[in-house]
Amino acid sequence: MTTFETRLSGFSSLLLGFFRIIAGVLFALHGSQKLFGIPVAAPIPIETFSWPLWWAGLVELVTGVLIALGLFTRIAAFVASGQMAVAYFWKHWPPLEGPANSFWPMQNGGEVVLLYCFGFLALAGLGAGALSIDRRRRGAD
Numbered sequence: 001m002t003t004f005e006t007r008l009s010g011f012s013s014l015l016l017g018f019f020r021i022i023a024g025v026l027f028a029l030h031g032s033q034k035l036f037g038i039p040v041a042a043p044i045p046i047e048t049f050s051w052p053l054w055w056a057g058l059v060e061l062v063t064g065v066l067i068a069l070g071l072f073t074r075i076a077a078f079v080a081s082g083q084m085a086v087a088y089f090w091k092h093w094p095p096l097e098g099p100a101n102s103f104w105p106m107q108n109g110g111e112v113v114l115l116y117c118f119g120f121l122a123l124a125g126l127g128a129g130a131l132s133i134d135r136r137r138r139g140a141d
Helices: 003-009 014-036 053-069 073-092 109-127 133-138
Strands: none
Touching: 014 053, 014 109, 053 073, 073 109
């Protein structure tokens, strides 16, 4: 291992924790936008209990807060990753339903969705990292 790699490897848990917090907060903000119009209004009006956007917002808010806090991180991240996979195949590249769209995420608007999907899948596998309630509760990820 090079000196640079050796130095960075000591920070992997802390950096994973920072990634988890930022990703969780941003995901929760997507949910609060859909549910409450906070911090900015949703691009389209979303009625309470309407399928699927209001429910997607609820999942985003709850799992985003749990991920940011590092509480039940693995299961919350797995659920959030699954939601993003469904969103990609249902709305961005809909081979199952809807009008044909490009496979390429740059063209179908699914880049952020895929980044959330695989980022949360990584958190489901790796755990919460440093600065998490899970770590305090169990003493480890």
